[in-house]
Amino acid sequence: MKSGYNITNILNLDTTSVESEMLNSDFIITKRGVNRDAITHTGLQEHLHDKILCIDVDDIEGCLKQNQENGPSTKISVDISLIDRKSLAELFSILAKLAIEHSYKVSIIYALAKYAPPSGEILSNNNVKPVSHFFSGWSNRPGMPVLSIVGLGYERDKAMGAIEFLESSEVCLYIPQSIEEDYFTDVVTENSSLLENFNKRDQLLYRLESPIEAIYSLDAVIRANKNKYKVVLLPFGPKLFYALSLLTCIPHPEVSVWYVSGENGDGDSSQDREVSSLIGFKFCISNSSIEE
Structure with a gap:
Protein backbone atom coordinates (compact mmCIF):
# COMPACT_ATOMS: atom_id res chain seq x y z
CA MET A 1 0.00 0.00 0.00
CA ALA A 116 14.10 22.57 30.10
CA PRO A 117 16.55 20.14 31.77
CA PRO A 118 15.87 16.38 31.76
CA SER A 119 13.67 15.12 34.59
CA GLY A 120 16.02 12.26 35.45
CA GLU A 121 13.07 9.85 35.47
CA ILE A 122 13.81 6.40 34.05
CA LEU A 123 10.91 4.45 32.52
CA SER A 124 11.16 0.81 31.51
CA ASN A 125 10.52 -0.42 27.97
CA ASN A 126 7.32 -2.32 28.72
CA ASN A 127 6.15 -2.39 25.13
CA VAL A 128 8.31 -2.26 22.00
CA LYS A 129 6.42 -2.64 18.72
CA PRO A 130 5.63 -0.94 15.38
CA VAL A 131 3.68 2.31 15.79
CA SER A 132 0.87 0.98 13.59
CA HIS A 133 0.09 -1.68 11.01
CA PHE A 134 0.81 0.82 8.22
CA PHE A 135 4.33 1.42 9.52
CA SER A 136 5.06 -2.20 10.47
CA GLY A 137 7.35 -2.83 7.46
CA TRP A 138 8.06 -6.06 5.67
CA SER A 139 10.98 -7.90 4.14
CA ASN A 140 11.34 -10.07 1.06
CA ARG A 141 14.02 -12.01 2.91
CA PRO A 142 13.03 -12.97 6.46
CA GLY A 143 15.97 -13.38 8.80
CA MET A 144 17.87 -10.36 7.49
CA PRO A 145 20.05 -8.59 10.09
CA VAL A 146 18.56 -5.46 11.68
CA LEU A 147 19.75 -1.89 11.16
CA SER A 148 18.30 0.40 13.83
CA ILE A 149 18.11 4.11 13.02
CA VAL A 150 17.74 5.86 16.36
CA GLY A 151 16.82 9.44 17.14
CA LEU A 152 18.27 10.53 20.47
CA GLY A 153 16.62 12.67 23.14
CA TYR A 154 16.21 12.73 26.90
CA GLU A 155 15.03 9.10 27.01
CA ARG A 156 18.08 7.85 28.92
CA ASP A 157 18.72 4.10 28.57
CA LYS A 158 15.52 3.56 26.55
CA ALA A 159 17.34 3.76 23.21
CA MET A 160 19.90 1.16 24.26
CA GLY A 161 17.15 -1.09 25.59
CA ALA A 162 15.28 -0.93 22.28
CA ILE A 163 18.48 -1.56 20.27
CA GLU A 164 19.17 -4.64 22.35
CA PHE A 165 15.55 -5.83 22.11
CA LEU A 166 15.77 -5.75 18.30
CA GLU A 167 19.16 -7.53 18.36
CA SER A 168 20.47 -4.84 16.03
CA SER A 169 23.49 -5.73 13.91
CA GLU A 170 24.11 -2.10 12.91
CA VAL A 171 23.04 1.19 14.47
CA CYS A 172 22.82 4.73 13.13
CA LEU A 173 22.30 7.49 15.71
CA TYR A 174 20.72 10.89 14.95
CA ILE A 175 21.59 13.64 17.44
CA PRO A 176 19.48 16.86 17.46
CA GLN A 177 20.86 20.39 17.47
CA SER A 178 18.88 23.63 17.65
CA ILE A 179 19.02 27.23 18.83
CA GLU A 180 18.40 25.78 22.32
CA GLU A 181 22.07 24.79 22.69
CA ASP A 182 21.72 23.49 26.26
CA TYR A 183 19.37 20.81 24.96
CA PHE A 184 22.07 19.39 22.70
CA THR A 185 24.54 19.31 25.60
CA ASP A 186 22.04 17.45 27.79
CA VAL A 187 21.18 14.94 25.05
CA VAL A 188 24.85 14.07 24.64
CA THR A 189 25.27 13.75 28.40
CA GLU A 190 22.13 11.65 28.87
CA ASN A 191 23.23 9.28 26.08
CA SER A 192 26.96 9.24 26.82
CA SER A 193 27.11 5.50 27.54
CA LEU A 194 25.28 4.75 24.29
CA LEU A 195 27.45 7.09 22.20
CA GLU A 196 30.62 5.52 23.61
CA ASN A 197 29.55 2.15 22.23
CA PHE A 198 29.36 3.27 18.60
CA ASN A 199 31.81 4.76 16.11
CA LYS A 200 31.65 8.44 15.20
CA ARG A 201 30.75 7.48 11.64
CA ASP A 202 27.49 6.02 12.99
CA GLN A 203 26.59 9.31 14.74
CA LEU A 204 24.89 11.97 12.63
CA LEU A 205 24.00 15.49 13.73
CA TYR A 206 20.86 17.17 12.40
CA ARG A 207 19.39 20.63 12.98
CA LEU A 208 15.76 20.97 14.02
CA GLU A 209 15.59 24.26 12.10
CA SER A 210 16.41 22.40 8.87
CA PRO A 211 14.37 19.17 8.97
CA ILE A 212 14.63 18.55 5.23
CA GLU A 213 18.34 17.81 5.68
CA ALA A 214 17.39 15.03 8.10
CA ILE A 215 14.72 13.76 5.68
CA TYR A 216 17.22 13.49 2.82
CA SER A 217 19.82 11.94 5.13
CA LEU A 218 17.36 9.30 6.41
CA ASP A 219 16.23 8.54 2.88
CA ALA A 220 19.84 8.05 1.77
CA VAL A 221 20.60 5.71 4.70
CA ILE A 222 17.44 3.70 4.01
CA ARG A 223 18.09 3.39 0.27
CA ALA A 224 21.69 2.30 0.86
CA ASN A 225 20.76 -0.39 3.38
CA LYS A 226 17.24 -1.70 2.84
CA ASN A 227 18.38 -4.53 0.58
CA LYS A 228 20.96 -5.69 3.14
CA TYR A 229 19.12 -5.12 6.42
CA LYS A 230 15.70 -5.01 7.95
CA VAL A 231 15.61 -1.27 8.69
CA VAL A 232 13.83 -0.15 11.86
CA LEU A 233 13.42 3.49 12.92
CA LEU A 234 13.31 4.29 16.64
CA PRO A 235 12.51 8.04 16.61
CA PHE A 236 13.17 9.11 20.19
CA GLY A 237 13.87 12.75 20.90
CA PRO A 238 12.03 15.79 19.49
CA LYS A 239 8.63 15.08 17.98
CA LEU A 240 9.72 16.82 14.78
CA PHE A 241 12.17 13.97 14.19
CA TYR A 242 9.34 11.52 14.80
CA ALA A 243 7.20 13.25 12.15
CA LEU A 244 9.94 13.41 9.52
CA SER A 245 10.74 9.74 10.21
CA LEU A 246 7.13 8.80 9.45
CA LEU A 247 7.20 10.79 6.22
CA THR A 248 10.51 9.28 5.12
CA CYS A 249 9.18 5.75 5.57
CA ILE A 250 6.03 6.18 3.46
CA PRO A 251 7.78 5.45 0.12
CA HIS A 252 9.71 2.53 1.68
CA PRO A 253 7.30 -0.33 2.52
CA GLU A 254 10.22 -2.46 3.74
CA VAL A 255 10.95 -0.08 6.61
CA SER A 256 9.20 0.02 9.98
CA VAL A 257 8.81 2.71 12.64
CA TRP A 258 8.70 1.41 16.19
CA TYR A 259 7.07 2.71 19.34
CA VAL A 260 8.51 2.25 22.82
CA SER A 261 6.16 2.64 25.79
CA GLY A 262 7.22 5.23 28.31
CA GLU A 263 8.37 7.71 25.64
CA ASN A 264 4.83 9.04 25.55
CA GLY A 265 5.41 11.61 28.23
CA ASP A 266 4.81 13.92 25.26
CA GLY A 267 1.12 13.71 26.09
CA ASP A 268 1.34 15.21 29.56
CA SER A 269 0.95 18.80 30.71
CA SER A 270 4.72 19.31 31.11
CA GLN A 271 4.99 19.50 27.32
CA ASP A 272 2.81 22.63 27.15
CA ARG A 273 5.73 24.98 27.76
Missing part, protein backbone atom coordinates in the same frame (compact mmCIF):
# COMPACT_ATOMS: atom_id res chain seq x y z
CA LYS A 2 2.84 2.37 0.75
CA SER A 3 4.65 2.12 -2.57
CA GLY A 4 3.85 4.30 -5.54
CA TYR A 5 3.78 7.66 -3.76
CA ASN A 6 5.07 10.99 -4.98
CA ILE A 7 6.49 13.05 -2.13
CA THR A 8 7.69 16.31 -3.62
CA ASN A 9 8.30 20.02 -2.96
CA ILE A 10 9.88 19.42 0.47
CA LEU A 11 10.84 22.73 2.05
CA ASN A 12 11.77 24.04 5.49
CA LEU A 13 9.44 26.39 7.38
CA ASP A 14 10.27 29.20 9.79
CA THR A 15 7.96 31.36 11.91
CA THR A 16 7.06 33.72 9.07
CA SER A 17 6.28 30.95 6.59
CA VAL A 18 4.38 28.97 9.24
CA GLU A 19 1.92 31.85 9.65
CA SER A 20 1.47 32.11 5.89
CA GLU A 21 0.93 28.36 5.54
CA MET A 22 -1.76 28.34 8.24
CA LEU A 23 -3.60 31.31 6.76
CA ASN A 24 -3.66 29.65 3.33
CA SER A 25 -4.65 26.15 4.50
CA ASP A 26 -8.02 24.50 4.03
CA PHE A 27 -7.65 22.85 7.45
CA ILE A 28 -5.41 23.17 10.48
CA ILE A 29 -5.07 19.96 12.49
CA THR A 30 -3.94 20.59 16.04
CA LYS A 31 -4.22 19.91 19.72
CA ARG A 32 -4.74 23.18 21.53
CA GLY A 33 -2.72 24.17 24.58
CA VAL A 34 -2.13 27.12 26.87
CA ASN A 35 1.30 28.02 25.46
CA ARG A 36 2.64 25.50 23.01
CA ASP A 37 0.41 25.47 19.98
CA ALA A 38 1.02 27.53 16.87
CA ILE A 39 -2.41 29.16 16.80
CA THR A 40 -2.02 30.46 20.35
CA HIS A 41 1.58 31.52 19.77
CA THR A 42 0.81 33.49 16.60
CA GLY A 43 -2.46 34.97 17.90
CA LEU A 44 -4.26 33.95 14.70
CA GLN A 45 -7.23 32.27 16.39
CA GLU A 46 -9.75 34.78 15.02
CA HIS A 47 -8.52 34.34 11.43
CA LEU A 48 -8.34 30.55 11.56
CA HIS A 49 -11.43 29.63 13.58
CA ASP A 50 -13.36 27.99 10.71
CA LYS A 51 -10.37 25.88 9.63
CA ILE A 52 -9.42 24.23 12.93
CA LEU A 53 -9.73 20.46 13.41
CA CYS A 54 -8.82 19.18 16.87
CA ILE A 55 -7.21 15.77 16.58
CA ASP A 56 -8.75 14.44 19.80
CA VAL A 57 -12.27 15.68 18.98
CA ASP A 58 -12.99 15.91 15.25
CA ASP A 59 -13.37 13.21 12.60
CA ILE A 60 -10.19 14.08 10.72
CA GLU A 61 -10.52 11.41 8.05
CA GLY A 62 -14.18 12.23 7.40
CA CYS A 63 -13.49 15.96 7.04
CA LEU A 64 -10.60 15.36 4.65
CA LYS A 65 -12.63 12.91 2.55
CA GLN A 66 -15.52 15.34 2.29
CA ASN A 67 -13.20 18.13 1.16
CA GLN A 68 -11.86 16.05 -1.73
CA GLU A 69 -14.89 17.14 -3.73
CA ASN A 70 -13.75 20.78 -3.63
CA GLY A 71 -10.77 20.41 -5.94
CA PRO A 72 -7.83 18.24 -7.06
CA SER A 73 -5.76 18.97 -3.94
CA THR A 74 -6.24 19.87 -0.27
CA LYS A 75 -3.88 22.09 1.70
CA ILE A 76 -3.51 21.30 5.40
CA SER A 77 -1.31 22.44 8.25
CA VAL A 78 -0.58 20.05 11.11
CA ASP A 79 0.67 21.47 14.40
CA ILE A 80 2.34 18.41 15.93
CA SER A 81 3.57 20.19 19.08
CA LEU A 82 1.07 18.67 21.53
CA ILE A 83 -0.25 15.73 19.48
CA ASP A 84 0.82 12.43 21.05
CA ARG A 85 2.99 10.14 18.95
CA LYS A 86 0.50 7.33 18.44
CA SER A 87 -2.12 9.80 17.17
CA LEU A 88 0.49 11.37 14.91
CA ALA A 89 1.33 7.98 13.37
CA GLU A 90 -2.38 7.36 12.78
CA LEU A 91 -2.72 10.76 11.11
CA PHE A 92 0.17 10.05 8.73
CA SER A 93 -1.45 6.69 7.94
CA ILE A 94 -4.72 8.43 7.10
CA LEU A 95 -2.97 10.95 4.86
CA ALA A 96 -1.11 8.20 3.02
CA LYS A 97 -4.34 6.24 2.51
CA LEU A 98 -6.26 9.28 1.23
CA ALA A 99 -3.36 10.35 -1.00
CA ILE A 100 -3.94 7.26 -3.15
CA GLU A 101 -6.85 9.13 -4.74
CA HIS A 102 -6.18 12.77 -3.87
CA SER A 103 -3.26 15.17 -3.67
CA TYR A 104 -2.35 16.83 -0.37
CA LYS A 105 -0.13 19.81 0.35
CA VAL A 106 0.95 19.39 3.96
CA SER A 107 2.75 21.74 6.35
CA ILE A 108 4.15 20.16 9.51
CA ILE A 109 4.49 22.79 12.25
CA TYR A 110 6.47 22.36 15.45
CA ALA A 111 6.58 24.83 18.33
CA LEU A 112 10.11 24.43 19.63
CA ALA A 113 9.90 24.71 23.41
CA LYS A 114 12.30 26.76 25.46
CA TYR A 115 15.01 24.71 27.13
CA GLU A 274 6.81 28.39 26.54
CA VAL A 275 7.77 28.50 22.87
CA SER A 276 11.20 29.41 21.55
CA SER A 277 10.27 29.50 17.84
CA LEU A 278 8.03 27.94 15.21
CA ILE A 279 9.73 25.62 12.74
CA GLY A 280 8.78 22.73 10.47
CA PHE A 281 8.62 21.54 6.89
CA LYS A 282 6.13 21.15 4.08
CA PHE A 283 5.63 18.64 1.27
CA CYS A 284 3.19 17.40 -1.34
CA ILE A 285 1.99 13.81 -1.31
CA SER A 286 0.01 12.02 -3.99
CA ASN A 287 -0.27 8.74 -5.82
CA SER A 288 2.47 8.45 -8.42
CA SER A 289 -0.23 8.08 -11.11
CA ILE A 290 -1.87 11.42 -10.18
CA GLU A 291 -0.65 14.44 -12.08
CA GLU A 292 0.64 17.25 -9.87
Whole structure:
Protein backbone atom coordinates (compact mmCIF):
# COMPACT_ATOMS: atom_id res chain seq x y z
CA MET A 1 0.00 0.00 0.00
CA LYS A 2 2.84 2.37 0.75
CA SER A 3 4.65 2.12 -2.57
CA GLY A 4 3.85 4.30 -5.54
CA TYR A 5 3.78 7.66 -3.76
CA ASN A 6 5.07 10.99 -4.98
CA ILE A 7 6.49 13.05 -2.13
CA THR A 8 7.69 16.31 -3.62
CA ASN A 9 8.30 20.02 -2.96
CA ILE A 10 9.88 19.42 0.47
CA LEU A 11 10.84 22.73 2.05
CA ASN A 12 11.77 24.04 5.49
CA LEU A 13 9.44 26.39 7.38
CA ASP A 14 10.27 29.20 9.79
CA THR A 15 7.96 31.36 11.91
CA THR A 16 7.06 33.72 9.07
CA SER A 17 6.28 30.95 6.59
CA VAL A 18 4.38 28.97 9.24
CA GLU A 19 1.92 31.85 9.65
CA SER A 20 1.47 32.11 5.89
CA GLU A 21 0.93 28.36 5.54
CA MET A 22 -1.76 28.34 8.24
CA LEU A 23 -3.60 31.31 6.76
CA ASN A 24 -3.66 29.65 3.33
CA SER A 25 -4.65 26.15 4.50
CA ASP A 26 -8.02 24.50 4.03
CA PHE A 27 -7.65 22.85 7.45
CA ILE A 28 -5.41 23.17 10.48
CA ILE A 29 -5.07 19.96 12.49
CA THR A 30 -3.94 20.59 16.04
CA LYS A 31 -4.22 19.91 19.72
CA ARG A 32 -4.74 23.18 21.53
CA GLY A 33 -2.72 24.17 24.58
CA VAL A 34 -2.13 27.12 26.87
CA ASN A 35 1.30 28.02 25.46
CA ARG A 36 2.64 25.50 23.01
CA ASP A 37 0.41 25.47 19.98
CA ALA A 38 1.02 27.53 16.87
CA ILE A 39 -2.41 29.16 16.80
CA THR A 40 -2.02 30.46 20.35
CA HIS A 41 1.58 31.52 19.77
CA THR A 42 0.81 33.49 16.60
CA GLY A 43 -2.46 34.97 17.90
CA LEU A 44 -4.26 33.95 14.70
CA GLN A 45 -7.23 32.27 16.39
CA GLU A 46 -9.75 34.78 15.02
CA HIS A 47 -8.52 34.34 11.43
CA LEU A 48 -8.34 30.55 11.56
CA HIS A 49 -11.43 29.63 13.58
CA ASP A 50 -13.36 27.99 10.71
CA LYS A 51 -10.37 25.88 9.63
CA ILE A 52 -9.42 24.23 12.93
CA LEU A 53 -9.73 20.46 13.41
CA CYS A 54 -8.82 19.18 16.87
CA ILE A 55 -7.21 15.77 16.58
CA ASP A 56 -8.75 14.44 19.80
CA VAL A 57 -12.27 15.68 18.98
CA ASP A 58 -12.99 15.91 15.25
CA ASP A 59 -13.37 13.21 12.60
CA ILE A 60 -10.19 14.08 10.72
CA GLU A 61 -10.52 11.41 8.05
CA GLY A 62 -14.18 12.23 7.40
CA CYS A 63 -13.49 15.96 7.04
CA LEU A 64 -10.60 15.36 4.65
CA LYS A 65 -12.63 12.91 2.55
CA GLN A 66 -15.52 15.34 2.29
CA ASN A 67 -13.20 18.13 1.16
CA GLN A 68 -11.86 16.05 -1.73
CA GLU A 69 -14.89 17.14 -3.73
CA ASN A 70 -13.75 20.78 -3.63
CA GLY A 71 -10.77 20.41 -5.94
CA PRO A 72 -7.83 18.24 -7.06
CA SER A 73 -5.76 18.97 -3.94
CA THR A 74 -6.24 19.87 -0.27
CA LYS A 75 -3.88 22.09 1.70
CA ILE A 76 -3.51 21.30 5.40
CA SER A 77 -1.31 22.44 8.25
CA VAL A 78 -0.58 20.05 11.11
CA ASP A 79 0.67 21.47 14.40
CA ILE A 80 2.34 18.41 15.93
CA SER A 81 3.57 20.19 19.08
CA LEU A 82 1.07 18.67 21.53
CA ILE A 83 -0.25 15.73 19.48
CA ASP A 84 0.82 12.43 21.05
CA ARG A 85 2.99 10.14 18.95
CA LYS A 86 0.50 7.33 18.44
CA SER A 87 -2.12 9.80 17.17
CA LEU A 88 0.49 11.37 14.91
CA ALA A 89 1.33 7.98 13.37
CA GLU A 90 -2.38 7.36 12.78
CA LEU A 91 -2.72 10.76 11.11
CA PHE A 92 0.17 10.05 8.73
CA SER A 93 -1.45 6.69 7.94
CA ILE A 94 -4.72 8.43 7.10
CA LEU A 95 -2.97 10.95 4.86
CA ALA A 96 -1.11 8.20 3.02
CA LYS A 97 -4.34 6.24 2.51
CA LEU A 98 -6.26 9.28 1.23
CA ALA A 99 -3.36 10.35 -1.00
CA ILE A 100 -3.94 7.26 -3.15
CA GLU A 101 -6.85 9.13 -4.74
CA HIS A 102 -6.18 12.77 -3.87
CA SER A 103 -3.26 15.17 -3.67
CA TYR A 104 -2.35 16.83 -0.37
CA LYS A 105 -0.13 19.81 0.35
CA VAL A 106 0.95 19.39 3.96
CA SER A 107 2.75 21.74 6.35
CA ILE A 108 4.15 20.16 9.51
CA ILE A 109 4.49 22.79 12.25
CA TYR A 110 6.47 22.36 15.45
CA ALA A 111 6.58 24.83 18.33
CA LEU A 112 10.11 24.43 19.63
CA ALA A 113 9.90 24.71 23.41
CA LYS A 114 12.30 26.76 25.46
CA TYR A 115 15.01 24.71 27.13
CA ALA A 116 14.10 22.57 30.10
CA PRO A 117 16.55 20.14 31.77
CA PRO A 118 15.87 16.38 31.76
CA SER A 119 13.67 15.12 34.59
CA GLY A 120 16.02 12.26 35.45
CA GLU A 121 13.07 9.85 35.47
CA ILE A 122 13.81 6.40 34.05
CA LEU A 123 10.91 4.45 32.52
CA SER A 124 11.16 0.81 31.51
CA ASN A 125 10.52 -0.42 27.97
CA ASN A 126 7.32 -2.32 28.72
CA ASN A 127 6.15 -2.39 25.13
CA VAL A 128 8.31 -2.26 22.00
CA LYS A 129 6.42 -2.64 18.72
CA PRO A 130 5.63 -0.94 15.38
CA VAL A 131 3.68 2.31 15.79
CA SER A 132 0.87 0.98 13.59
CA HIS A 133 0.09 -1.68 11.01
CA PHE A 134 0.81 0.82 8.22
CA PHE A 135 4.33 1.42 9.52
CA SER A 136 5.06 -2.20 10.47
CA GLY A 137 7.35 -2.83 7.46
CA TRP A 138 8.06 -6.06 5.67
CA SER A 139 10.98 -7.90 4.14
CA ASN A 140 11.34 -10.07 1.06
CA ARG A 141 14.02 -12.01 2.91
CA PRO A 142 13.03 -12.97 6.46
CA GLY A 143 15.97 -13.38 8.80
CA MET A 144 17.87 -10.36 7.49
CA PRO A 145 20.05 -8.59 10.09
CA VAL A 146 18.56 -5.46 11.68
CA LEU A 147 19.75 -1.89 11.16
CA SER A 148 18.30 0.40 13.83
CA ILE A 149 18.11 4.11 13.02
CA VAL A 150 17.74 5.86 16.36
CA GLY A 151 16.82 9.44 17.14
CA LEU A 152 18.27 10.53 20.47
CA GLY A 153 16.62 12.67 23.14
CA TYR A 154 16.21 12.73 26.90
CA GLU A 155 15.03 9.10 27.01
CA ARG A 156 18.08 7.85 28.92
CA ASP A 157 18.72 4.10 28.57
CA LYS A 158 15.52 3.56 26.55
CA ALA A 159 17.34 3.76 23.21
CA MET A 160 19.90 1.16 24.26
CA GLY A 161 17.15 -1.09 25.59
CA ALA A 162 15.28 -0.93 22.28
CA ILE A 163 18.48 -1.56 20.27
CA GLU A 164 19.17 -4.64 22.35
CA PHE A 165 15.55 -5.83 22.11
CA LEU A 166 15.77 -5.75 18.30
CA GLU A 167 19.16 -7.53 18.36
CA SER A 168 20.47 -4.84 16.03
CA SER A 169 23.49 -5.73 13.91
CA GLU A 170 24.11 -2.10 12.91
CA VAL A 171 23.04 1.19 14.47
CA CYS A 172 22.82 4.73 13.13
CA LEU A 173 22.30 7.49 15.71
CA TYR A 174 20.72 10.89 14.95
CA ILE A 175 21.59 13.64 17.44
CA PRO A 176 19.48 16.86 17.46
CA GLN A 177 20.86 20.39 17.47
CA SER A 178 18.88 23.63 17.65
CA ILE A 179 19.02 27.23 18.83
CA GLU A 180 18.40 25.78 22.32
CA GLU A 181 22.07 24.79 22.69
CA ASP A 182 21.72 23.49 26.26
CA TYR A 183 19.37 20.81 24.96
CA PHE A 184 22.07 19.39 22.70
CA THR A 185 24.54 19.31 25.60
CA ASP A 186 22.04 17.45 27.79
CA VAL A 187 21.18 14.94 25.05
CA VAL A 188 24.85 14.07 24.64
CA THR A 189 25.27 13.75 28.40
CA GLU A 190 22.13 11.65 28.87
CA ASN A 191 23.23 9.28 26.08
CA SER A 192 26.96 9.24 26.82
CA SER A 193 27.11 5.50 27.54
CA LEU A 194 25.28 4.75 24.29
CA LEU A 195 27.45 7.09 22.20
CA GLU A 196 30.62 5.52 23.61
CA ASN A 197 29.55 2.15 22.23
CA PHE A 198 29.36 3.27 18.60
CA ASN A 199 31.81 4.76 16.11
CA LYS A 200 31.65 8.44 15.20
CA ARG A 201 30.75 7.48 11.64
CA ASP A 202 27.49 6.02 12.99
CA GLN A 203 26.59 9.31 14.74
CA LEU A 204 24.89 11.97 12.63
CA LEU A 205 24.00 15.49 13.73
CA TYR A 206 20.86 17.17 12.40
CA ARG A 207 19.39 20.63 12.98
CA LEU A 208 15.76 20.97 14.02
CA GLU A 209 15.59 24.26 12.10
CA SER A 210 16.41 22.40 8.87
CA PRO A 211 14.37 19.17 8.97
CA ILE A 212 14.63 18.55 5.23
CA GLU A 213 18.34 17.81 5.68
CA ALA A 214 17.39 15.03 8.10
CA ILE A 215 14.72 13.76 5.68
CA TYR A 216 17.22 13.49 2.82
CA SER A 217 19.82 11.94 5.13
CA LEU A 218 17.36 9.30 6.41
CA ASP A 219 16.23 8.54 2.88
CA ALA A 220 19.84 8.05 1.77
CA VAL A 221 20.60 5.71 4.70
CA ILE A 222 17.44 3.70 4.01
CA ARG A 223 18.09 3.39 0.27
CA ALA A 224 21.69 2.30 0.86
CA ASN A 225 20.76 -0.39 3.38
CA LYS A 226 17.24 -1.70 2.84
CA ASN A 227 18.38 -4.53 0.58
CA LYS A 228 20.96 -5.69 3.14
CA TYR A 229 19.12 -5.12 6.42
CA LYS A 230 15.70 -5.01 7.95
CA VAL A 231 15.61 -1.27 8.69
CA VAL A 232 13.83 -0.15 11.86
CA LEU A 233 13.42 3.49 12.92
CA LEU A 234 13.31 4.29 16.64
CA PRO A 235 12.51 8.04 16.61
CA PHE A 236 13.17 9.11 20.19
CA GLY A 237 13.87 12.75 20.90
CA PRO A 238 12.03 15.79 19.49
CA LYS A 239 8.63 15.08 17.98
CA LEU A 240 9.72 16.82 14.78
CA PHE A 241 12.17 13.97 14.19
CA TYR A 242 9.34 11.52 14.80
CA ALA A 243 7.20 13.25 12.15
CA LEU A 244 9.94 13.41 9.52
CA SER A 245 10.74 9.74 10.21
CA LEU A 246 7.13 8.80 9.45
CA LEU A 247 7.20 10.79 6.22
CA THR A 248 10.51 9.28 5.12
CA CYS A 249 9.18 5.75 5.57
CA ILE A 250 6.03 6.18 3.46
CA PRO A 251 7.78 5.45 0.12
CA HIS A 252 9.71 2.53 1.68
CA PRO A 253 7.30 -0.33 2.52
CA GLU A 254 10.22 -2.46 3.74
CA VAL A 255 10.95 -0.08 6.61
CA SER A 256 9.20 0.02 9.98
CA VAL A 257 8.81 2.71 12.64
CA TRP A 258 8.70 1.41 16.19
CA TYR A 259 7.07 2.71 19.34
CA VAL A 260 8.51 2.25 22.82
CA SER A 261 6.16 2.64 25.79
CA GLY A 262 7.22 5.23 28.31
CA GLU A 263 8.37 7.71 25.64
CA ASN A 264 4.83 9.04 25.55
CA GLY A 265 5.41 11.61 28.23
CA ASP A 266 4.81 13.92 25.26
CA GLY A 267 1.12 13.71 26.09
CA ASP A 268 1.34 15.21 29.56
CA SER A 269 0.95 18.80 30.71
CA SER A 270 4.72 19.31 31.11
CA GLN A 271 4.99 19.50 27.32
CA ASP A 272 2.81 22.63 27.15
CA ARG A 273 5.73 24.98 27.76
CA GLU A 274 6.81 28.39 26.54
CA VAL A 275 7.77 28.50 22.87
CA SER A 276 11.20 29.41 21.55
CA SER A 277 10.27 29.50 17.84
CA LEU A 278 8.03 27.94 15.21
CA ILE A 279 9.73 25.62 12.74
CA GLY A 280 8.78 22.73 10.47
CA PHE A 281 8.62 21.54 6.89
CA LYS A 282 6.13 21.15 4.08
CA PHE A 283 5.63 18.64 1.27
CA CYS A 284 3.19 17.40 -1.34
CA ILE A 285 1.99 13.81 -1.31
CA SER A 286 0.01 12.02 -3.99
CA ASN A 287 -0.27 8.74 -5.82
CA SER A 288 2.47 8.45 -8.42
CA SER A 289 -0.23 8.08 -11.11
CA ILE A 290 -1.87 11.42 -10.18
CA GLU A 291 -0.65 14.44 -12.08
CA GLU A 292 0.64 17.25 -9.87
